[in-house]
Amino acid sequence: MKQSTQGSAGPGTPQRRTGGGRVPAQARVADVLDAVRERGAALPAARGEHTHGERPVPGPRSAVQRSSVRGQILDALRTALVTGELKPGEVHSAPVLGERFGVSATPVREAMQQLALEGAVEVVPNRGFRVVERGARELAELAEVRALIEVPVMLRLARTVPGERWAELRPLAEETVRAAADGCPATYAECDRAFHRALLALSGNDQLVGVAADLHRRSQWPPVRHGRAYLVADAAEHMALLDALIAGDVDVVRGLVTGHFAGVG
Known part of the structure; x- marks a missing residue:
């Protein structure tokens, strides 16, 4: 439950499995980049460029495909922030990152x-984007x-939500x-974000869930505590909270x- 270091999360199952085993994070990131490259190669046709005798792709589909590429790039960049691959203070240009991902500079x-x-990077005119250097004070403020948001909501839900509803969240x-x-x-x-999101979702307040999720994501970088022992202790708090x-x-x-929140920072 502590503010641990992520990437990216997106909606749905927090991690992918193959043959009953866990896929290493490096392989997962590689899969994302492979998918980005494949879609990047198809982008010209999606923009309406076609050969003689080939029907042009409709505009709405082009917009969806472009959005999908942008989303995959965003997930890959968020993961790179959480793992520390994109380090605070570094400046990255869209064209260079585009070459790395095998796509044009636009989705990057x-x-x-x-x-x-989201406050993760800042624009550097004529150069690109600088990864923000976030100090202990800003993390403490987050x-x-x-x-202020989560504690009163969790206490209210603890008094009103029946135990069987909480039990449904045990797999997370x-x-x-x-x-x-x-x-x-x-x-x-x-996984941490997915668990917190599911807890707060029982409030039925989508705006609250969205704001809390954004704050949670911001608090997960730069990575300040990566140790396995820290993560294990944090996960144990999740189980203890759910039991309570x-x-x-x-x-x-x-x-x-x-x-939890008093000890963060």
Whole structure:
């Protein structure tokens, strides 16, 4: 439950499995980049360029495909932030990153602009985007804002949501335990966000869930604590919190959620 170091998360299952085994984070990132390259190669046709006798692709499909490429680039960049591959203070240009991903500069630039909105990078005129250097004070401020939002909501839900509803979230908590054992910060960050998102979703307030998720993502970089022991302890708090919620023990819930945010930073 602590603010651990992720990438990217996107909606859905927080990690992919093959043949019942876990896929290493490096392989997952490589899969994303392979998919980006494949789509990048198809982009000219999607923009309406076609050979003689070939029907042009309709505009709406082009927009969807371009959005998909941008989304994959955004996921890859978020993962690189969480793992520390993109280091604070570094400046990256869209054309150079585009060559690295095998796509044009446009989807990279659009993904970087989204990261700028999220506070992860800042625009450097005529050069590209600089990864923001975030200090302990800013991380502590993020923790404080998260506490103001999440603590009262969790205490209210602990009093009103029946235990069987909380029990449905156990697979997500167990997923954080497995991710912590693997020791990959990017995978753990995805699972951590998925667990928190599911907890807050029981409030029925989509705006609250969205704001909390954005703050949570911002708090996961730069990576400051990557140790396996830290991740394992963090995941254990998830299990303890869920057990307290299922049991309806509001006092234990209060101690866990307030203690977590007080100890961050």
